[in-house]
Structure formats: C-alpha cells, structure tokens
Amino acid sequence: MACIETRGLRKAFGTTIALDGVDMRVEEGRILGLIGPNGAGKTTALHAMLGLTAYQGELRVLGRDPWSERDRLMNDVCFIADVAVLPRWIRVSQAIEYVAGVHPRFDPAKAESFLAKTTIRRGSRVRELSKGMVTQLHLALVMAIDARLLVLDEPTLGLDIIFRKQFYDSLLNDYFDRNRTIVVATHQVEEIEHVLTDVMFLDRGRAVFNRSMEEVESRYQEVMARSEQAAAARALKPMYERQAFGGSILLFDLKSDGIDRQRLAAFGELRTPSIADLFVAVIGNQRDAQGAVQ
C-alpha cells in the first residue's frame, strides 16, 4: 500500500514555481531520502504532505488529503519540520504532558526512557537547552508516538557530528520497523546514505531521479581510469566525469548499451558511487541539458 502518493503536484509562490508537477509514490516501510539543492522544493513538497501548505494536483498521505484533514492525519504522521521548533518557554515535563494530552498514540513512558539516556532534566525549559538537546527532546517526543509516517526536514542542521550520528542511530535502532515509513529531506547526503532504502533527487521543483537503493547499487558504477585509458572509457559515454587523484573518475549507467562491469574494470579500479557523486552527476547533466535547450 502506498503511504504517500502524488500526481502532478504543483505549487507556486507568486511567479516562483516551487513544485512543477512532481509524481511520486512511497510504499509503506521505506526510508526515502529527498535530496536537492537549495530552493529545489524539498521543504515545499514536505509541507504539502503535512497539510502545512495548499497545493495543486493530487496528493494522498495514508489515504487522506493533508490540506483538508491535517488534524486527523496527524494521528498517524509525525514530523520534525526544522531544527529547534519546540516553543522556547515550554518545560520538558510540560512538553511530555501536552503531547500525552492531545495525541492518542503517544506513550509518555517511552519518551521518558529515551530522555533517560540524555542529560536533559525534566524541569528545564527549552530555552535553557543546547541546540543538540532540543533536537534530542523533539526526537524523544516523536519516537514515543506510534505513527505510521515520520517526516524529517533537515532535522540535524547545525548540530555537531556526534549528535547527528546519534540522531540517525536512534532513529534506526529504536524507532524504525517495517511498518513505518520515514521521509528525510537533507543536504547532508553522506550521513543518511546507509540508512535509506530509496532516494529521490529534486531539482527546480521536479523529481529528476527516483530509485531504490538496490537499484542504485546494481545500476551505477564508477571507474577510476588511468589517464591513458581515459579516452577509451570516455568513448562509452559516461554519465559524468570528474578529475581526481591524477586520473579521471567516470560514472556509468550500466543500463546503457554495451557496458558491463568487466569491461569497465579494464580501464581501472572500480568504485561504488556515493549518492553525492550521483547527485552531482544527475543534477549537473540536468542543468547542462536545460542550458543546451535554452
């Protein structure tokens, strides 16, 4: 069953088009990474899914229309829309009390046990906590909700590496199971790469790449070609080429004609492309193509 489904999702702010007809389908139990440059429309897409902004086109989240049913949808969906959006005046104990008061699927004992692993005190106000602690608190609240979809928009922006690592570790170990779906939008691709089951690149309001991680692994191959082999490798029409370590790194789509791993291995050392490499290649090509048309 699809957890999120969109068809021709569009959103314009005045003359600026934030979403230009996005089609996507996220099945239950997946962890989707939504990756894109600044202004690509990631936040707008997430806000549309959460009922925070109006949109054109079709959009269903857990079978509901988010814009008209936000309050009911939030029984099954949680989100961290940004870092540090917890009200600064609230006490930790009040935050737990409040969520327990309004959310039917919240387990205060669970939240307490997550908080017990941190140094956050119950009587502290949010304004007295560090940025990392605020994120820990928010995550503890969210993980104690038995939701079916969790949406995260740059949840670790501005946090140090230890907090960031802890954040994704607890998300995976203590929260995720096959019945839940997680959508994460971020710039920091490297950190979530190993967590994802699916990846989607968004550029200028369009979905330009949408694959499962298995497909990414089986389909894309990088080869570090020695300089004398580079011309021959280039003849096979790589998706992208960059210079490094005194040679060329060429990225190939194995679905293209006449390319297989054995053949590429002849040019040099094979490497698995990272999502960041793929992102640069896909977005770069996209922009070149658009430039050529214009």
Place this chain on the structure above:
Amino acid sequence: MNTQSNAAPESPAISPVIAPASLPWSRLLYWSIRRELWEYRSIYIAPLAVAGVALLGFCVSSFVGIWEAPLRLNVAHAQTPFDMAAGVMMLTGIVVSVFYCLDALHGERRDRSVFFWKSMPVSDLTTVLAKASIPFFVLPVIVATVTLAMQGIMLLFGTAVAEAGGSAGELWRSLPVFQMWGLLLYHYVTAHVLWPFPVYCWLLLVSGWARRAAFLWAVLPVLVIGGFERMAFHTFHFAEIVGGQLIGNAPVMDMSAGNMGLDPMTTHVTVGRFISSPGLWIGLALAVVFLAAAVRLRRNQGPI
C-alpha cells in the same frame, strides 16, 4: 468462501483511510487551554499581583486612617474602597486580554513553534477557540474569583478595623455584600466579557495576520476611519463606539448621577436594554466573523 477469486477488482491507487483513533474534542480543547496558561503566565499572575497590591493598599490606608474614618463613621461610603478595588481588577482584565490577544497567534509564528503545534492532531479551529476562550472565559473566571476573594479579605479586615471602633455592625448593615457581589458579577460578565468580545477577536485576527507590529495594525484602522470621519463629518462616532466597546461602555444598568460605584441601592439593572441593544448582537456577529477569519489565517500562514 474463496477470497482469492474475489480479490479486489483493481487495487485502488489511493490507499484506504485508517480507522481514526482521535481523542474527544473536549480533551483537545482542555490541553490547548492549558498550553496557553503555560505560555502566558500573566493570565493568572497579573490578577493575583494586582489584587495583592490592592489589598496591601487597603491595609495601609486602614491603618493610616483614610478609609478608617468612613468605615467607622461615614458608613454611607463604606463601599468605595470595594468599588475601587473591583475597578482596578477589571482594568487589569482588559490590559491582560489586550496584550494576550495581540500575541496569541503572533508568538507561535515568530518563534516557529507553529510547526510543532501543527504536528499535533489539533485542528486550527480548536486552537483558535482555545485562544479566544482566554478573554471570553478563562480570564473572566480568574479575575472574578480573585476579585471576590480579595473583597472577602477586605471585608474581614474592614470588619476587624471597624470592630476596634465599635461600628462593625453598622458597617455590615451599610454594606449589602451579596447584592454588591451579584451586581459586580453581572456588570463584569455583561460589560467586560460579552460587550468587548468583538474587540478581542479583532486583536486575535490581527495577531494572526500581521508579520510585525501587531498593535499598530490593530489600532491603525481605528485611527484612519476615525480620522476620516473627523475630517469629513466633524464627528467622533466610530472612535467612541470602538473605545466604548473596549472599556465596557454597555447599557447594562442605570446609575444615579454622581455615583460611579455599583451601589445596589441606587443602581438599576437593565438586562432587557442590554439584551436588546444592537451593539451587543452586531458585536457578537463581528466576533464570529473575526474568529472564522483567524481560523483560516492560521491554516494558511506559516512562520514569520
């Protein structure tokens, strides 16, 4: 039964709605109001603080002897300090309501916590109604309770002082306490809760709309319309209506000339005139319009 052959004709593209497990609306409203009391502690601190100061003033004056004389000798004016204290409490209610309403839908957008509140299964309607219930219900209950408690203590203290002068019986005879309190509550609910409610709803609406300087945007239309009226027709009706609405200038009772207090002997309650005054009903209708607009705004507006 063979379920396999009866499999769904076409798996629907749109997944079915999950059985809702929502909490009752009253519970969501209750917690939304608790949240307001946590965030805006002035709602209960201000009335308590003002009542404390008024009490202190009353005690001091009793010792100094300013009120001591009336309590002992001129019992006809024994009610004056009670009226003054109640007046100060009502003024506190107005001030707290105005500042609360101007920030209620602005603060959560300013500190971006609106993202957190909207991640909870609480509708915009519930949130706005919880906020509107502060000047309409919560604050009046607090102010009325604190006022009665304060007057009760004043009464005890006044009795003790009067007893020292041997005139406690006279004081109680000249102070019809229960009529005084009945009149006070009536005046409070009609003139300071129902009558100014549209003004508070207007302030709520502006706080949900303005990106900054909510106070300015709330007042500006009154100044502009009032200024235009003054220039064009040389009158002040609009400003008078709005101002009168805020300070509770409602036709709730007739008072004898020269007596501004709520003296049960000389005041005639005019419930009929209040209930039938167009000002009340036009005001309440406007309040509903303002609240509906505030709900829409909260749904549409993001953080600032």
